[in-house]
Amino acid sequence: MRTLEADLLVLGAGVAGVYAALAAEAQGARVLLLSKDPLPSGSTPWAQGGVAFPLDEADLEAHLEDTLRAGRGLVEPEVARALLEEAPRHLERLLSWGLPFHPEPTREGGHSRARVRHLGGDQSGLLLLRGLLARLRSPVLEGYMAASLLLSGERVAGVLALGPGGPLLVRAGAVLLATGGLGRLFPVTTNPPGATGDGMALAFRAGAILRDLEFVQFHPTALPNGSLVSEACRGEGAILLNARGERFMPRYDPLGELAPRDVVARAVFWEGERTGGVYLDLRPIPHLEARFPTVVAAARALGYEPLKEPLPVAPAAHYAMGGVRTDPWGFTGVPGLYAAGEVASTGLHGANRLASNSLLEGLVMGERAALAALAHLAHPPGPRPLPALTLDPGLLPALRGWMGRAAGVVRRKETLAEALAFAQDLPLKEVPPEAAGREALEAGNLALLARLLLSMALLREESRGAHFREDFPEEAPEAYHLEAQGESLVKVPVGV
Numbered sequence: 001m002r003t004l005e006a007d008l009l010v011l012g013a014g015v016a017g018v019y020a021a022l023a024a025e026a027q028g029a030r031v032l033l034l035s036k037d038p039l040p041s042g043s044t045p046w047a048q049g050g051v052a053f054p055l056d057e058a059d060l061e062a063h064l065e066d067t068l069r070a071g072r073g074l075v076e077p078e079v080a081r082a083l084l085e086e087a088p089r090h091l092e093r094l095l096s097w098g099l100p101f102h103p104e105p106t107r108e109g110g111h112s113r114a115r116v117r118h119l120g121g122d123q124s125g126l127l128l129l130r131g132l133l134a135r136l137r138s139p140v141l142e143g144y145m146a147a148s149l150l151l152s153g154e155r156v157a158g159v160l161a162l163g164p165g166g167p168l169l170v171r172a173g174a175v176l177l178a179t180g181g182l183g184r185l186f187p188v189t190t191n192p193p194g195a196t197g198d199g200m201a202l203a204f205r206a207g208a209i210l211r212d213l214e215f216v217q218f219h220p221t222a223l224p225n226g227s228l229v230s231e232a233c234r235g236e237g238a239i240l241l242n243a244r245g246e247r248f249m250p251r252y253d254p255l256g257e258l259a260p261r262d263v264v265a266r267a268v269f270w271e272g273e274r275t276g277g278v279y280l281d282l283r284p285i286p287h288l289e290a291r292f293p294t295v296v297a298a299a300r301a302l303g304y305e306p307l308k309e310p311l312p313v314a315p316a317a318h319y320a321m322g323g324v325r326t327d328p329w330g331f332t333g334v335p336g337l338y339a340a341g342e343v344a345s346t347g348l349h350g351a352n353r354l355a356s357n358s359l360l361e362g363l364v365m366g367e368r369a370a371l372a373a374l375a376h377l378a379h380p381p382g383p384r385p386l387p388a389l390t391l392d393p394g395l396l397p398a399l400r401g402w403m404g405r406a407a408g409v410v411r412r413k414e415t416l417a418e419a420l421a422f423a424q425d426l427p428l429k430e431v432p433p434e435a436a437g438r439e440a441l442e443a444g445n446l447a448l449l450a451r452l453l454l455s456m457a458l459l460r461e462e463s464r465g466a467h468f469r470e471d472f473p474e475e476a477p478e479a480y481h482l483e484a485q486g487e488s489l490v491k492v493p494v495g496v
């Protein structure tokens with residue numbers, strides 16, 4: 001089999017992966033990146049709103065407070081503070097690299113001040129990623145999917161990947177997962193097709209802890225095909241109307257359209273159920289076409305004219321707050337394995353992510369994880385691939401249907417239990433990774449994550465942040481995390 005070697009192998013070429021690779025290159029390391037889709041890949045190029053950076057010292061405290069408030073008792077304050085303290089250094093660096101951040105910050109839902117920096121109107125993620133890729137010197141193997149991690153004893157020492165040239169072994173001193181989220185587990189999502197939670201499944205099977213998967217943020221305003229209508233639209237004056245033409249958000253929250261995302265998503269869900277639909281009126285936004293070209297084009301592609309009519313919107317799976325548990329330096333606890341970006345659960349987002357904190361996390365944690373990985377490189381002998389987990393991809397529509405019904409914006413015990421029984425009956429197969437195909441591997445990863453997510457959603461008998469249980473509408477007095485490792489799933493009180 002073809003074999004390559006690297007000091008640091010980065011799985012994924014979104015904001016976290018590319019920024020990590022840039023940090024490692026700057027230290028003189030040999031870096032290799034894999035991206036299962038052609039560049040620009042991942043959720044990063046789809047991000048519209050921007051990157052949240054504290055404006056100054058005083059705002060750092062306010063930004064921290066907003067982050068803690070959104071995360072409902074599950075944000076780790078010292079992690080959040082450390083990331084926010086580092087943020088200005090990264091903004092300065094990006095500006096010095098010529099990235100075209102707009103000088104005027106915008107305000108987004110959950111933020112007490114305008115501190116989100118956008119690029120190119122609503123093309124923030126695309127321009128950010130292009131700017132980073134333009135500086136990258138390390139090779140990116142496009143179209144190569146990590147199918148299985150290589151283990152030598154307890155240590156992760158590379159991957160077996162599948163790509164256009166057939167199977168490929170990459171041996172590495174450390175592996176950094178930057179594979180993004182799991183939105184494709186749901187029938188309606190803003191995420192790109194590759195968001196199948198691969199990194200989470202790979203890490204879990206190598207012994208890492210997956211934490212708080214039940215916390216999935218639903219974007220309140222997606223068009224019927226999952227295209228996102230940026231939160232920034234509401235920040236700049238767009239209003240939500242029910243099917244009777246009534247503005248309803250002020251009835252649900254004093255912040256109105258700028259309430260935290262979970263509040264808006266549930267209000268949109270309930271008003272949709274009650275009145276038969278929900279619409280977003282973009283017409284109050286000045287210079288709508290110049291400010292939100294992507295949104296206007298997406299609406300027109302579906303046959304709507306946003307300058308003349310409100311657009312039909314509904315909640316869509318958007319962001320995974322949970323993921324591979326890491327320490328503040330991206331270490332997963334499995335020797336040789338690091339994680340950064342949406343795949344990871346660092347403690348920044350808690351039960352709900354504050355808008356535009358995720359690209360920031362990708363930057364700060366990308367660099368931190370790369371530096372931590374380089375400080376602990378090792379090349380153990382004889383690494384071998386773990387078997388891969390596969391599922392017939394023809395079963396995915398039914399699984400997604402269950403996820404939509406059971407694990408959407410509003411959840412309850414009976415439906416969660418039925419969905420879990422369905423997921424547990426799925427015929428997952430272990431096969432040699434080189435014998436697997438991409439679709440079967442993705443389906444296997446999604447099925448594994450569905451089981452874990454549904455188990456966690458059932459066990460969490462409370463409503464907190466993005467997780468809302470109709471049968472347990474109150475927040476429990478004591479906050480706890482849920483952690484899965486191997487066969488065990490446990491409640492871990494905050495601070496332990």
Ligand SMILES: Cc1cc2nc3c(=O)[nH]c(=O)nc-3n(C[C@H](O)[C@H](O)[C@H](O)COP(=O)(O)OP(=O)(O)OC[C@H]3O[C@@H](n4cnc5c(N)ncnc54)[C@H](O)[C@@H]3O)c2cc1C
Nearest residue numbers: 012013014016036042043044049050146180341342356359
């Ligand atoms: C529509 C949309 C709008 C958003 N808007 C904002 C915003 O305005 N501000 C904000 O902060 N956040 C926003 N987010 C969230 C944010 O974009 C993501 O959380 C962030 O970009 C994730 O970056 P990442 O580097 O972790 O992963 P991604 O950018 O998702 O990259 C994942 C990479 O991993 C690769 N990959 C996956 N699996 C494998 C595998 N098995 N083998 C090899 N490669 C693999 C993919 O090809 C890709 O290169 C938005 C998300 C969406 C979907």
